[in-house]
Amino acid sequence: MTAEDAPPFRARRSGLARLFSAYGQEIVIACAILVLFAVVSTINPRFLGANNLNTIVSGNAYIAVAAIGMSMIIITGHIDVSVGALIGVLATISGTLAVSGYPIWFAWIAPVFVGMAVNAVVGVLVAYGRIPSIVVTLGMLSILRGGLVSVTGGAWINNLPPEYQLAQQRLFDIPAPVWFMILFTVLAALWMRHSAFGRSLYAIGGNAEAARAAGIPIERRTVQVFMIHGAIAGLATVLFATQLKIIQSTVPPNLELTIITASVIGGVSILGGTGTVIGSTLAAILFSTIGAAMIFINVSPYWLRAVIGLLILITVLVDMARRNREMRMARR
Amino acid sequence: MRKLLRHETILAVLVVLALIVLASQSDKFFTLDNILNQGRLMTEVGLIAVIMTFVIVTGGIDLSVGSILGLVAILIGVFWKNMGLPLPMAIGLGLVVGTFAGFINGIIITRFRVPPLIATLGTLALYRGIAEGISEARSVRGYPDWFFVLGQGQVLGVPTQLWLFGIVAVIAAIVLGYTTWGRATYAIGSNETAARFSGLRVDWIKIAIYSSSGFAAALAAAIFVSRVSTTRSDMGAGVELDAITAVVLGGTSIFGGRGTIVGTVLGLILIQALKNGLSLAGVKSDGTIVLIGAVLILTILISNLFHRNGNR
Numbered sequence: 001m002t003a004e005d006a007p008p009f010r011a012r013r014s015g016l017a018r019l020f021s022a023y024g025q026e027i028v029i030a031c032a033i034l035v036l037f038a039v040v041s042t043i044n045p046r047f048l049g050a051n052n053l054n055t056i057v058s059g060n061a062y063i064a065v066a067a068i069g070m071s072m073i074i075i076t077g078h079i080d081v082s083v084g085a086l087i088g089v090l091a092t093i094s095g096t097l098a099v100s101g102y103p104i105w106f107a108w109i110a111p112v113f114v115g116m117a118v119n120a121v122v123g124v125l126v127a128y129g130r131i132p133s134i135v136v137t138l139g140m141l142s143i144l145r146g147g148l149v150s151v152t153g154g155a156w157i158n159n160l161p162p163e164y165q166l167a168q169q170r171l172f173d174i175p176a177p178v179w180f181m182i183l184f185t186v187l188a189a190l191w192m193r194h195s196a197f198g199r200s201l202y203a204i205g206g207n208a209e210a211a212r213a214a215g216i217p218i219e220r221r222t223v224q225v226f227m228i229h230g231a232i233a234g235l236a237t238v239l240f241a242t243q244l245k246i247i248q249s250t251v252p253p254n255l256e257l258t259i260i261t262a263s264v265i266g267g268v269s270i271l272g273g274t275g276t277v278i279g280s281t282l283a284a285i286l287f288s289t290i291g292a293a294m295i296f297i298n299v300s301p302y303w304l305r306a307v308i309g310l311l312i313l314i315t316v317l318v319d320m321a322r323r324n325r326e327m328r329m330a331r332r
Numbered sequence: 333m334r335k336l337l338r339h340e341t342i343l344a345v346l347v348v349l350a351l352i353v354l355a356s357q358s359d360k361f362f363t364l365d366n367i368l369n370q371g372r373l374m375t376e377v378g379l380i381a382v383i384m385t386f387v388i389v390t391g392g393i394d395l396s397v398g399s400i401l402g403l404v405a406i407l408i409g410v411f412w413k414n415m416g417l418p419l420p421m422a423i424g425l426g427l428v429v430g431t432f433a434g435f436i437n438g439i440i441i442t443r444f445r446v447p448p449l450i451a452t453l454g455t456l457a458l459y460r461g462i463a464e465g466i467s468e469a470r471s472v473r474g475y476p477d478w479f480f481v482l483g484q485g486q487v488l489g490v491p492t493q494l495w496l497f498g499i500v501a502v503i504a505a506i507v508l509g510y511t512t513w514g515r516a517t518y519a520i521g522s523n524e525t526a527a528r529f530s531g532l533r534v535d536w537i538k539i540a541i542y543s544s545s546g547f548a549a550a551l552a553a554a555i556f557v558s559r560v561s562t563t564r565s566d567m568g569a570g571v572e573l574d575a576i577t578a579v580v581l582g583g584t585s586i587f588g589g590r591g592t593i594v595g596t597v598l599g600l601i602l603i604q605a606l607k608n609g610l611s612l613a614g615v616k617s618d619g620t621i622v623l624i625g626a627v628l629i630l631t632i633l634i635s636n637l638f639h640r641n642g643n644r
Contacts, residue, residue: 138625260453
């Protein structure tokens with residue numbers, strides 16, 4: 001439920017309560033991050049070292065950026081399970097351009113446009129082909145993943161020029177990916193909240209028929225939001241691919257699920273129509289903090305995923321309990 | 333009902349076309365040995381896909397099946413080797429754990445009202461994580477010979493697991509098509525609120541379906557372990573997408589309320605035939621994955637063209 005369509009009784013509440021009802025999920029996650037930092041740093045003070053903080057956030061900034069686009073897709077009432085494979089393909093394209101003598105800026109910008117083009121196809125199939133987005137992106141996942149391995153043969157890209165390493169740059173001692181993450185999150189949050197385009201995405205996800213009756217061109221918006229999502233995936237790719245001196249032809253397993261989870265834990269309802277990109281970015285930071293915290297308090301690396309899975313589930317259950325309660329209160 | 337037939341007709345035509353083209357590429361394709369062997373390879377995804385059909389018909393989805401497969405595979409090994417239980421008991425316990433994992437999915441989905449996609453996304457991470465934690469990257473080998481009958485042996489000239497798949501598929505087809513359970517499954521998928529007001533025990537039916545899904549994944553795990561003679565914690569990763577592809581290819585609406593077991597089996601056969609035929613024709617397996625993705629999109633697109641309102 002967005003602040004705009006909140007029932008009238010909320011207007012009588014204090015400013016703080018209003019803030020909480022509009023950004024409840026974001027506040028919960030921010031608190032979770034703070035508690036985690038407090039607990040882990042009392043166990044192991046080195047956790048709060050500036051270098052460590054930078055590593056935690058910077059290494060996973062690309063997930064936060066990709067989750068921005070994913071949030072827009074889910075808010076519109078769709079889903080994209082192919083984004084992990086897309087990032088893998090775009091990384092290889094970008095790396096190949098960089099090592100075969102094209103200008104560096106071109107290697108950085110190409111993923112954005114290729115991502116946009118690929119997702120334009122997805123968007124058209126969803127909007128005009130009337131195929132559910134999960135089916136189209138499931139097919140696209142196979143096409144991209146299989147295509148990447150058959151073209152590269154699983155080979156890695158080495159010998160990347162040093163100036164290609166965008167993610168290694170720092171400004172005021174903060175790594176570039178962190179700056180990009182903050183910049184994109186703020187821009188996207190403002191755009192989703194205040195632009196007619198952003199509001200129309202909420203409208204489509206909330207009630208497609210009502211949106212159509214209100215004159216929103218649903219098909220065109222769907223194609224556009226998929227293209228924007230593709231472009232953002234391209235930006236995320238650049239942050240991902242320029243971290244290391246090599247580019248593998250694989251991405252972390254289940255990357256698309258991590259990105260979707262970040263969006264959803266961040267408060268984007270999988271049913272569409274609600275949520276903010278600030279929440280998804282916070283959730284991505286929470287994930288990377290959990291991962292790093294496990295290492296600092298000496299949890300066996302073998303149990304890492306189990307602990308993360310359990311925490312994801314607990315967050316979801318707490319969130320659902322909160323939403324169910326709010327829904328009951330709103331009905332009264 | 334006519335719509336359903338239409339999609340399955342298109343699919344059947346596609347299957348026949350694929351078989352003809354593939355058979356002309358290689359003499360080995362249409363040999364009995366090859367066909368039976370392909371059935372063997374299809375069983376694990378097949379068992380999961382058959383029950384996934386029920387899940388998707390209710391409008392849900394189960395992404396955790398691959399992780400349950402991995403978890404149960406590890407547990408069978410640990411129960412037998414590390415805890416010294418007899419192997420049949422280890423397998424039995426594995427099936428219980430798998431069913432319980434599915435039951436937990438059902439509870440999270442029905443009691444806490446978490447959307448199935450999110451609930452099973454969470455348990456996907458959790459179950460795989462537990463499998464990794466228990467196994468600590470060690471594999472279990474050295475199973476007794478009789479156990480390999482399940483995954484590598486034959487009964488009456490047909491691979492053992494294919495019998496098992498046949499039995500499960502027939503029972504599932506009868507339950508979904510001809511029993512009140514099946515009708516209730518469709519009713520939930522078409523309109524859950526209406527189903528609830530009609531007095532159907534919606535939550536209970538859903539919990540039963542997700543538990544069965546866990547059971548199917550556990551059964552697939554036992555067959556998988558027997559077929560490859562070893563256990564590893566990464567077993568079954570990505571199998572959920574294969575199963576969902578087969579189900580959707582088979583004409584089941586991802587939004588629920590529509591779909592048949594026959595369609596799912598046709599979808600499975602088409603995928604397996606493509607994989608096998610292309611590899612015999614010299615196409616690498618990655619190229620085959622590309623084609624399966626394209627076939628999935630094209631089939632639904634063509635099916636949508638035939639009836640304008642499409643797959644919703």
